[in-house]
Amino acid sequence: MNHYKIFLIFSFTIINVAIGSVPELSPNTFLFCLKPELQPLTISLNRGKPSVGMAALDDYFQTHDIVRIEPWIKHATEIDRDGDIYLNRIYRVYIDENSLGRTDQSISSIQDFPFILYAEPEYIRKPYYKPNDPSYSSQCSLEAVKTDIAWDYWDIENGEIPGDKNILLASVDTGVDYTHPDLIENIWVNQGEILEWVFEIEGIDPNGDGLLSAGEISNFILTDL
Structure with a gap:
């Protein structure tokens, strides 16, 4: 009898661990990615419903109670990719609150289109x-x-x-893409590391304040090229 008790306790512990490790999913959104040969979508509204100018997708949005669609990463470009996965071709889809129980069905249906690379639930990530x-x-x-x-x-x-702008974050990596859209307006440039002769370059410091921001450096490089 004791063996059965031990087995039940052990099994219950495993079940609890397994349940605790199940990732949380968004109840009203999911993601899909277009195949690379398609251009990014142009999103608009047609009678209150999202429209992208593709008959198959527009009909899908109508029949699956889709109320909104948006880029998953707004500033992603053509160079943001991993193999066939282009970040600027991934979209977040919002489902009407009255159809939340049909999320799996909506994901399965959109995957049937030949131009869809994949579709999946949206996992909720928490720090x-x-x-x-x-x-x-x-x-x-x-x-x-x-x-x-x-x-x-x-x-x-x-x-x-x-998220407090009063706190500075330092990168200890060997290189930083300071012209990245997420960094260019926020990154702090250590003026003490800039050689004095750099300021003698014509056009490098357009406002003449004796300081160089990431934006000024980026603009100078792009103009010079």
């Missing part, structure tokens, strides 16, 4: 104060730069996430 990476202990670099100390600046467990 955790304590890393859930099983290999965290082997990453000595995080402890070396005292990353864990920085986490205390936010009450992550209660929903507060990084």
Whole structure:
């Protein structure tokens, strides 16, 4: 009898662990990706419903209670890709609240189109104060730069996430794409690292304030090219 008790307790523990590890899914959205040979969609509204100028997709939106569609990453370009997956061809689809129970069916239906690379549920990603990476202990670099100390600046467990412009984030990598759309207006340039002779280049400092921003550097490079 004790053996059965141990087995039941062990089984119940495994079930709890398995349930706890199931990722959370968005109830009213999913993602789909176009095949690379198609151009990114031009999204508009037609009688309150999304329209993209493709008869097959427009009919799909009408029959599956789709209320909205938007790029998954708004500023993605042609160079943002991994093989056949182009980030500027991935879209987020919003389903009407009255049809939330048909999300799986909507995903299955859109995958039948020959121009769809894939479709999938949208996973809800949440930051955790304590890393859930099983290999965290082997990453000595995080402890070396005292990353864990920085986490205390936010009450992550209660929903507060990084976003204060008064806090500077430093990149310790060997290179930074400071002209990236997400960085160019936000990145801080260490003026002390800029050689004095750089300011003598004509047009490098258009406002003459003696400082160089990422935007000024980028504009000069693009103009010079």
